[in-house]
Structure formats: C-alpha cells, structure tokens
Amino acid sequence: MVRYEHPPISAVSARDVFQALSDPIRLEIARRLARRGAQNCSELSDARPRSTMSHHFKVLRDAGVVRTLVQGTEHINSLRSEELESRFPGIVAMILDDDDERSEADAAAFAR
Amino acid sequence: MVRYEHPPISAVSARDVFQALSDPIRLEIARRLARRGAQNCSELSDARPRSTMSHHFKVLRDAGVVRTLVQGTEHINSLRSEELESRFPGIVAMILDDDDERSEADAAAFAR
C-alpha cells in the first residue's frame, strides 16, 4: 500500500470523531500530534505492539482525525487540525484538554 | 433513589464526553435534548426496552452530559448545555451536527 485513503472532511461525522477519540490510546495520539506536530508511528507507540498501534491509526484515519503520509519506509501521521477545526470548531481544544490530574482529583472528591 | 448524582462540570473529561457520545442512541438522545429541551425518559425511548434506555441515560449522566431531575414518577432529562459549552466550547454544535444524509452520501462517494 503506497498511499492511504482519507475521507473528505465534509464526510466526517461527529459520531465518527467521538468514537475515534473515545479510546484513551487514540486520544493520546491525537493529543501528541496536536502538541508536537507530525510524527511517525513508532514515535507514538510507547512500546506497544505495532499491530495494536496500526489498528488505532486506522481508526483515527477512517474517522478523518488523522492524515498519514508515506515517506520512504515510515508513515508520517498528522492531526487534520485545520480541517477538523473548520468542520467542528472547538474540537482541537477538546483534544488538547487533558487535565487528568485535576479531573481525577475532582472525580475522587465527587465520589465521596 | 430520590435524586441523582451528577459530576461537577470541572470533573468532566473530554474522554468521558467522547465516549458517552460515541454511541448512536446516546448521541441521538443528546441531540433531541439540545433541540427540543428537557424530556422524560419515555419520550426519548423510541419503543426500545426501558432497561436499555436506562443504561444509556446513566452513561450520559455519569459522563456529565445530561442532568436528570426526578419529578413525581417521571425523570426529566436535560442537556447540561451551558456548563458543557463553557467547559468545551463548540461541543453543543457538534452534538447538533447531524447531517447524516449528507455524510452518508459523501461517505458513499468516498467509498467508490
């Protein structure tokens, strides 16, 4: 496979995006791409098996969240930030929002 | 159970919201609440079993998306629109975005 298919942004549904970003690993991938820009697959796979990561990249790609370009042997992923933002204003900020510690602390307080 | 617990909006994480809205039935519930305002459970359960719907309302509630108030024998659900919107600007528009026909047509065109 020399090149990936990516859905046009107009074909991307809110549900596809919600579903793609509902997995912690995929949300983390999107977050890193939003923060640090394009990265290849291995840079993003914290010691996780390649087949697992490959699956997650596919879900993100099919949902229209990530674009993958093939350059030599590596596959460069990037967040489709501008397109996503024009289709769903505010989504990139939601992806970046990751105050896990705060929300865990609050959640703990709430649980009491 | 006389009253439900709802997480404070500050404890709501993007992932919880993504995950709650990743299910088509729950997204549809949120959408109707966004469009038509508060509704009770049965108004929202298109002939689906009550136990199924009850599960979905719980997920939406726990994720901070929906608020449920008990009034007599009925439970009135509403979208926590203002709170959600202040926490995640743009989220309500994303919930409302439901151009299913357009996106399906585009998806079909894309699949060719």
Added chain:
DNA sequence: TACATTGTTCGACTAATTTCGAAATACAAC
C-alpha cells in the same frame, strides 16, 4: 540480490459494551 526497517493484515483471544427480560423501587392517587 539480500537484508534491515517500518508498518499492515490476518486470525485468535480477551475484555468491554450493549441489549433485554424479570424483579425491584419510587411515587402519586385512590
């Protein structure tokens, strides 16, 4: 050509989620 690198696909397994009937709970009205 052979080899190393990067990533995908396949298939099997496991884990999580969804579904739904039956029983239970909550409340209002009689």
Added chain:
DNA sequence: GTTGTATTTCGAAATTAGTCGAACAATGTA
C-alpha cells in the same frame, strides 16, 4: 394499603472492540 405508572437494577446472552503474535508487503541500503 392497593393499584398504576415510570424507571432502575440485576443477571445473562449477544455483539463489538481492543490486543497481540505471526506472516506479509513496501521501501531503502549495502
């Protein structure tokens, strides 16, 4: 209290999603 309505909880079955090793494909380099 008994009845009726609205909804939850429980438990089990069905479905869907995630994980991961092994085999495969594509590219670059010696």
